[in-house]
Amino acid sequence: MTQIALFGTSADPPTAGHQAILHWLSQRFDRVVVWASDNPFKTHQTALEHRMKMLSLLIEEINPPNPNIAVYPELSSRRTLETLERAKQYWSDVEYTLVIGSDLVQQIPQWYQIKTLLKQVKLLIVPRPGYGVEATDLEKVKQLGGQVKIADIKGLPVSSSHYRQTGNIEVLPPSVQAYIDQEQLYESTVKD
Numbered sequence: 001m002t003q004i005a006l007f008g009t010s011a012d013p014p015t016a017g018h019q020a021i022l023h024w025l026s027q028r029f030d031r032v033v034v035w036a037s038d039n040p041f042k043t044h045q046t047a048l049e050h051r052m053k054m055l056s057l058l059i060e061e062i063n064p065p066n067p068n069i070a071v072y073p074e075l076s077s078r079r080t081l082e083t084l085e086r087a088k089q090y091w092s093d094v095e096y097t098l099v100i101g102s103d104l105v106q107q108i109p110q111w112y113q114i115k116t117l118l119k120q121v122k123l124l125i126v127p128r129p130g131y132g133v134e135a136t137d138l139e140k141v142k143q144l145g146g147q148v149k150i151a152d153i154k155g156l157p158v159s160s161s162h163y164r165q166t167g168n169i170e171v172l173p174p175s176v177q178a179y180i181d182q183e184q185l186y187e188s189t190v191k192d
């Protein structure tokens with residue numbers, strides 16, 4: 001059966017960490033469906049349109065290029081269940097895997113209608129430096145119906161908030177750095 005990976009991100013801004021995950025996924029899934037979204041638990045510093053554009057640029061930069069990975073702006077929703085419902089209108093009869101970093105394992109039980117979501121997707125957790133997966137958190141997700149796997153990669157030690165706090169452009173792919181400069185985004189961030 002066709003395997004589709006679902007990867008949603010605040011992308012505020014997207015980092016080399018997101019890029020490495022997407023590259024890895026594109027080599028293992030038939031299709032990687034990506035979207036930038038607002039997060040009901042966060043505020044965002046940049047308009048969604050810019051975040052979506054940065055995500056597309058980051059994907060275009062992945063080498064070697066792989067046509068199985070793309071941003072789908074129309075799937076963007078604060079609720080991942082809504083994204084899934086829309087995706088199912090495009091691709092039915094496929095197996096969906098929702099991809100999250102290990103920092104979200106503790107939070108995911110609070111997502112909108114999580115049981116309904118976990119019935120329809122497998123969950124793939126990408127280990128993130130500084131965020132070990134606690135057995136009790138994993139158990140909670142399983143009790144909610146989650147079929148969980150831990151990905152065989154280690155996320156990079158970078159984050160969007162590190163960039164926003166420090167202005168350290170090294171955590172951003174060159175295409176994203178250039179876009180931020182061109183559009184004068186994150187102006188309040190002290191740039192290195």
Ligand SMILES: Nc1ncnc2c1ncn2[C@@H]1O[C@H](COP(=O)(O)OP(=O)(O)OP(=O)(O)O)[C@@H](O)[C@H]1O
Pocket residue numbers: 008009010011012015017018099100101102103104126127128129154155156157158159160161162
């Ligand atoms: N370096 C990383 N390693 C593993 N997972 C990551 C990494 N960066 C992001 N992710 C995962 O990718 C998804 C989108 O992350 P998000 O856009 O919130 O980035 P972030 O760096 O966590 O942002 P912020 O620092 O603003 O919270 C989440 O599931 C997150 O756990």
Ligand SMILES: O=C(O)c1ccc[n+]([C@@H]2O[C@H](COP(=O)([O-])O)[C@@H](O)[C@H]2O)c1
Pocket residue numbers: 007008009010011035036037038039040041042077078079080081104110111112
């Ligand atoms: O469905 C929800 O209730 C829900 C709650 C929090 C986050 N999400 C989604 O999880 C994805 C990762 O969020 P973030 O902010 O860590 O990038 C992103 O697509 C969010 O919209 C989804």
